[in-house]
Amino acid sequence: MMSALSSVSRYGRVLVFDSGMGGLTVAREVAARAPELELIYVADSGFFPYGDKSDDALRGRLPPVAKALVEACRPDVFVIACNTASTLALDEVRAVLDIPVVGTVPAIKPAAERSQTGTIGLLATPGTVRRAYTAELIRRFALSCRVMLHGSVELVRLAEEQAAGGAVSLEAFRAAQAPLYEAEGGDQIDTVVLACTHFPLIRGELAATVPHPVTFIDSGEAIARQTLRVLPAGLTQTENQTGGRTVWLTSDPKAHLRLVEVCRRFGFRTVRTIDVTNN
Ligand code: DGL
Numbered sequence: 001m002m003s004a005l006s007s008v009s010r011y012g013r014v015l016v017f018d019s020g021m022g023g024l025t026v027a028r029e030v031a032a033r034a035p036e037l038e039l040i041y042v043a044d045s046g047f048f049p050y051g052d053k054s055d056d057a058l059r060g061r062l063p064p065v066a067k068a069l070v071e072a073c074r075p076d077v078f079v080i081a082c083n084t085a086s087t088l089a090l091d092e093v094r095a096v097l098d099i100p101v102v103g104t105v106p107a108i109k110p111a112a113e114r115s116q117t118g119t120i121g122l123l124a125t126p127g128t129v130r131r132a133y134t135a136e137l138i139r140r141f142a143l144s145c146r147v148m149l150h151g152s153v154e155l156v157r158l159a160e161e162q163a164a165g166g167a168v169s170l171e172a173f174r175a176a177q178a179p180l181y182e183a184e185g186g187d188q189i190d191t192v193v194l195a196c197t198h199f200p201l202i203r204g205e206l207a208a209t210v211p212h213p214v215t216f217i218d219s220g221e222a223i224a225r226q227t228l229r230v231l232p233a234g235l236t237q238t239e240n241q242t243g244g245r246t247v248w249l250t251s252d253p254k255a256h257l258r259l260v261e262v263c264r265r266f267g268f269r270t271v272r273t274i275d276v277t278n279n
Pocket of ligand 1 (some may be wrong): 018019020022027048049050052080081084085125126128156195196197198274
């Protein structure tokens with residue numbers, strides 16, 4: 001996939017933020033298009049997972065953490081590579097930062113355009129499924145479709161385990177996504193929105209365990225393109241930044257060895273920690 005893309009020389013520092021490993025699926029899309037960018041990957045490991053947190057807890061967490069990260073890392077663009085966070089607090093994060101912020105929202109529009117049956121599935125965290133923002137996207141872009149939603153914390157857990165090389169049985173993936181297709185009308189679903197950045201990590205496993213063939217759509221590519229669009233023009237190459245890849249965790253990396261290992265496989269080999277509890 002990556003080799004088919006034409007990459008461009010763009011310089012600057014982009015911070016890609018998620019609760020855990022999911023945002024790596026967005027970071028790799030950015031890196032594939034602009035390999036010279038310095039990328040900082042942040043996993044909010046101290047607050048993972050986001051999917052089952054209350055709206056208030058996440059609203060209280062995200063703006064100060066984003067601010068602390070921007071102060072510490074000085075990126076040119078801040079990418080919230082997380083549907084659960086973006087659909088809740090994109091505006092709040094934008095309000096405390098003075099750099100471009102790119103959010104990640106469910107790819108409902110392309111799914112609606114693509115569906116032949118007019119029935120779309122949406123796999124996400126429970127948080128994303130209940131958001132007014134998600135309902136509004138459906139109202140705006142998929143009014144003529146039937147959109148069936150399934151929120152699963154388990155799929156996020158399975159994605160992290162599978163990405164880290166754990167022996168997850170296919171049966172676990174089948175069972176975790178089954179409620180989407182077993183609900184009335186679920187047999188008509190032909191297009192499924194992967195509305196959690198963790199899920200492209202397990203696209204193969206999901207595809208292997210659907211009850212009937214469907215097309216999976218995610219937002220990774222669109223976010224990468226938007227990131228390059230808002231990246232300030234004219235940033236120049238600085239020797240020790242170019243192509244740099246650093247991962248920052250918000251808790252002790254020793255407690256997150258799987259996460260560190262997966263980040264390393266995605267090219268993020270230097271690990272740093274930031275204490276966000278005082279912010
Ligand atoms: N990767 C995140 C998303 O896109 C959520 C994972 C979590 O529950 O922390 O929604």
